[in-house]
Amino acid sequence: MSCADDEPDAVAARYARRHDGDRYSPLRPEVWQTVQERERALLRRLAAVGLRSLAPLAITEVGCGGGGNLLGLLRLGASPEHLTGLELLPERHAQARHVLPPATAVWLGDACVAPVPPASQDLVLQYTVFSSLLDDAFQQRLAAAMWRWLKPGGAVLWYDFTVDNPKNRDVRGVPLKRVRALFPEGRVHAERLTLAPPLARAACALHPALYRPLAAVPGLSTHVLAWIAKPA
Template sequence: MNTDIPPDPQADAVRDEPTAVAERYGRRRAFDARYSLLDRAALAEQQGRLRAWAGLWSAQAAQLSDWRITEVGCGDGGNLLDAIRLGAQPGHLRGLELLPARAERARARLPAAVRIDTGDAVRADIAPASQHAVLQFTVFSSLLDDAFQQRLADTMWRWVRPGGGVLWYDFAVDNPRNPDVRGVPLRRVRELFPQANAQVRRLTLAPPLARAACRIHPMLHGLLNALPPLRTHRLVWLIKPE
């Protein structure tokens, strides 16, 4: 009797794509001054994103202190810090980070009550329907395997309780200078989370334009950013129906 088990392409994606992501991130510079908030363009991007995020969650402001929030790909913890600024309690926050060095920076930067776990997010021990919000900021544009994208999206959606949601911020367009990322169109976001009710905002002036504008005058950044076709990212609040 033939006992060979046929390969499972989806299982291979789960094993291989996190390794590929780690390798792709390893090719990047450990620190890039262009992303420091001391850079005017980076600061304008962060402020615009935080204003839009606050707008999406403003109706829940009174409840944010009770929310349990997990971020997939928390990096050095900047988004979790923003969640605290918006009213979330550190003891209700959890960050998942694939790269150990980034996880260590997050632990050093965030309050001790914030839990930071290292490893593949699809293997995280998080109970179904236990999270009010799951965050992902520029994670899916770094996943080049469609099957793994869907596996991660399904995992995140399973964690979300009814009435909660996934907060998505990511590239809407390709970056021609970086083959390690790809834009995620709104159609694909809806495919990944087909049951969600989506609130969508287009954000973030194209970074090369933003840097050039800020070198000339900060007000020019605001003028260019008023033109939606020049914005490269999308913020989406994907709500799970009650």
């Protein structure tokens, strides 16, 4: 068995070691501001590509977690029956299945072998999944699956951090150069977002209003939101 074959089990083991507490609670000011900033950027990108409704779009999320991103798409008008969530971790899959509508498919297991038909999806999302994958070959395998699922003219919606976290060896940054290498046929539009989390936590502990001006300072944002379009 190759290292790439082992990677799903390794990811599960790394997540089992995590003890995040309330660090990612949406009630924390640095968290809700990060989410709102990302949603604003997404809405700008949807408008820029001429989308006026998500209702007819088939959308799959890789690593859907507890279902929060898919719930956000439902609020933006996506149709439950056109959404699919793929999740590796059983406890997160159970949470997503609990909160998402019955018409939304939620699949448990390695996304590389998920039963998503080729050329069937208008959008494929990944939010901070690839930074949790430490095996290059598995990253490539997953990217190839995501690209295969897309219809011509569809797009991968990518959100992930680009720099390493020296305090967490279970993740690694995915620079934009790597994103382009994973999707060599894609047309990439990328926007830097998200104030560096340690700085965001410190700033918002003083006052939540500090987040936005600091996030506007070049060099302080650690993530990228990328729209990776598949040629029609």
